[in-house]
Amino acid sequence: MKIFYTASLRGVKSYRESLQNIYNLIDKLGHKNLDNVLFNIEDRKEFYSGDHDAQIVHFNRIIKSIKDSDIVILEVSTHSLSMGFILHKALEMNKPVIALYQPGNPPFFAQGIENEKLQVIEYSDADVEGTLKDAIDYAQGKADVRFNFFISPSIGTYLDWISKVKKIPRSVYLRGLIEKDQSSNDEYNS
Secondary structure: OEEEEEEOHHHHHHHHHHHHHHHHHHHHOOOEEOOOHHHHOOOHHHHHOOOHHHHHHHHHHHHHHHHHOOEEEEEOOOOOHHHHHHHHHHHHOOOOEEEEEOOOOOOOOHHHOOOOOEEEEEOOOOOHHHHHHHHHHHHHHHHOOOOOOOOOHHHHHHHHHHHHHHOOOHHHHHHHHHHHHHHHOHHHHO
């Protein structure tokens, strides 16, 4: 799964080891991290004092990461409007969201959101791997949406032929066509 994982930059100083551990566990569990900018920002003050063009680039990178992801994971132990915005935007895009927090730092507002695609989960450094694995497994079940539609007999015959020749399910072939069109659609990607 493609996972967009991030946290508030303000929390990196206090929770750096935990945040980095979650990032590494995503890879260890066989998933792909879409962004690592959080750990490459050397100077927080410099980052926040960037000009408007830098802010636009950062915003667009975040939105693209959400769009490209299968699951969004946020570490929300540090209260942040940015994390709230990203959480809301991901749910708006119908993405499963895992909001992790350390004991004593619950995200009060996020806990009030009733959405089956949102998991707000307390974790500790001792149990984070199992907690993360279970949360991702649950989110995977919420990631795909079943879509049925009618096709003509000739399209059905063609899909059967593709399935036999390419040795892939018809749905995988159709999904590939849609993903290819989606990635090349400039209007959608803007």
